[in-house]
Amino acid sequence: MIHFMLRNLKVFYKDKSSVFFSMLAVLIIIVLYFAFLGDSLSSAYEGVEGMDGIMDSWISAGLLAVASLTSTMGAFGVMVEDRARRLAKDFYSSPLKRRDIAGGYVLSAFLVGVIMSLVTLIVTQLYILLSGGAMLNGGTLLKVLGLILICSASNTAFVLLIVSFFSSQGAFTGASTLIGTFIGFVAGIYMPVGVLPEGVRFIVKLFPVSHGAALMRRTVMQDSLAEAFRGAPEGALEEFNIMMGNSLSFGENAVPAAVSIAFLLGSGALFFLLALLNIRRKGKNF
Numbered sequence: 001m002i003h004f005m006l007r008n009l010k011v012f013y014k015d016k017s018s019v020f021f022s023m024l025a026v027l028i029i030i031v032l033y034f035a036f037l038g039d040s041l042s043s044a045y046e047g048v049e050g051m052d053g054i055m056d057s058w059i060s061a062g063l064l065a066v067a068s069l070t071s072t073m074g075a076f077g078v079m080v081e082d083r084a085r086r087l088a089k090d091f092y093s094s095p096l097k098r099r100d101i102a103g104g105y106v107l108s109a110f111l112v113g114v115i116m117s118l119v120t121l122i123v124t125q126l127y128i129l130l131s132g133g134a135m136l137n138g139g140t141l142l143k144v145l146g147l148i149l150i151c152s153a154s155n156t157a158f159v160l161l162i163v164s165f166f167s168s169q170g171a172f173t174g175a176s177t178l179i180g181t182f183i184g185f186v187a188g189i190y191m192p193v194g195v196l197p198e199g200v201r202f203i204v205k206l207f208p209v210s211h212g213a214a215l216m217r218r219t220v221m222q223d224s225l226a227e228a229f230r231g232a233p234e235g236a237l238e239e240f241n242i243m244m245g246n247s248l249s250f251g252e253n254a255v256p257a258a259v260s261i262a263f264l265l266g267s268g269a270l271f272f273l274l275a276l277l278n279i280r281r282k283g284k285n286f
Helices: 002-014 016-022 024-043 051-084 087-093 098-130 138-163 169-186 198-204 208-228 236-244 257-281
Strands: none
Touching (some): 016 024, 016 169, 024 051, 051 098, 051 169, 051 208, 169 208
16 A cells, blocks of 8 residues: 555656646635735734734635645546556556555545645745744644644545546546635635625535634634734624634534534545445446
8 A cells, every 4th residue: 555655646746737736726825815815804904913914824824724625636636547547457457455556545645635735834934934923833833733634634535525526637637626716715715704695604614624724724823813902802803713714603603623623524534435435336446
């Protein structure tokens, strides 16, 4: 399994275009943020001290939530290409066991998600430091690393379910582009969750990536928000968190962090099971 996983990692990173397009959604978000999103979001809270730095942390947390999903989708492109080139039949004719092949694809996609999330974390932290902000402290950094692992596992299962419906490289590439663009809305990056209509907000909260983004933001921004909103009217911070998607709620009930984590893990297990059932139903191999 390990050797096959390493083979998949080498194939993915050797194809520079695959790596680029797997991170295209992240690059689009960065361009949009610097073009107009950053200024428009900061200007809405001009009275709050240090809002520019807070918005930088907000977008970096959103990027971390999105990076593992889009890069995982790019990594699973190796599996789709193997199917299209009929290499999978050669693998199943080899001494490799079926579970080793399946596990190799899944583990390589998971690792790509983790690696690209770590790269995103390093780049965003360096940008914040160069902009005059403070980098994450050790305790917060450990929490972020834990969330990266959880989000990558959940996103891997979600993408595996999507991939189970595709066998042609062209169809998968088209779907990847659409999903990569759509995910920016679901994660509340193109526009804050709080400005969306109530019905749309409810649908957004059903996607695991929105919970991952909220957890990331809550963790990354906790200290800076506490400092910025010190002395603010009661409820101002909670109103800001709900508006910006840092905190999700159903009705009057806010979703605790533990519930969001359980939702990510539970939905990941469900997506993985559904993917296996769909693959078996179609009589396909991984």
